[in-house]
Amino acid sequence: VKVGSSGSYRRLFDFQPVGDPGSDGVLIDLTPSNQVRFIGSGQGVTTSATVPTGRFVDLVVTMGDDGALSVYVDGVRAGGASVPDGGIVGCATRELRFAANQNGTERLTGEVDRMAIFARALPEADVRRWQSLAFG
Numbered sequence: 001v002k003v004g005s006s007g008s009y010r011r012l013f014d015f016q017p018v019g020d021p022g023s024d025g026v027l028i029d030l031t032p033s034n035q036v037r038f039i040g041s042g043q044g045v046t047t048s049a050t051v052p053t054g055r056f057v058d059l060v061v062t063m064g065d066d067g068a069l070s071v072y073v074d075g076v077r078a079g080g081a082s083v084p085d086g087g088i089v090g091c092a093t094r095e096l097r098f099a100a101n102q103n104g105t106e107r108l109t110g111e112v113d114r115m116a117i118f119a120r121a122l123p124e125a126d127v128r129r130w131q132s133l134a135f136g
Helices: 124-135
Strands: 010-015 026-030 035-040 043-050 059-063 068-073 076-082
Touching: 010 059, 035 059, 035 076, 043 068, 059 124, 068 124
Parallel strands: none
Antiparallel strands: 010 026, 026 035, 035 043, 043 076, 059 068, 068 076
């Protein structure tokens, strides 16, 4: 992902109804200061990871069964947080959106080159391995 300007909330990944406080679905976005934020299962947390602007970065967000969030930037853990209750509920009845919310109003200012979703949280060694495979 290549993040352009900051100053507002910008979606990276959205599977949550607009206006839902996080009780159904999940979203990952950037705060006005470019920190990665996760909302899901009635909980919203801002991680300690900040995404640099103006260049492409390999951004990976993982969530373990215990609700532990880890954010990797260019293969290095940049921060994290914890979500109670496992983090994700629902997600069965709407489109998966990248770089915009469900109605298209909260958009990422920047570019997305490619995305992947895995059914399990990748350990740090796998994050680096996938980065190597994807970006050489």
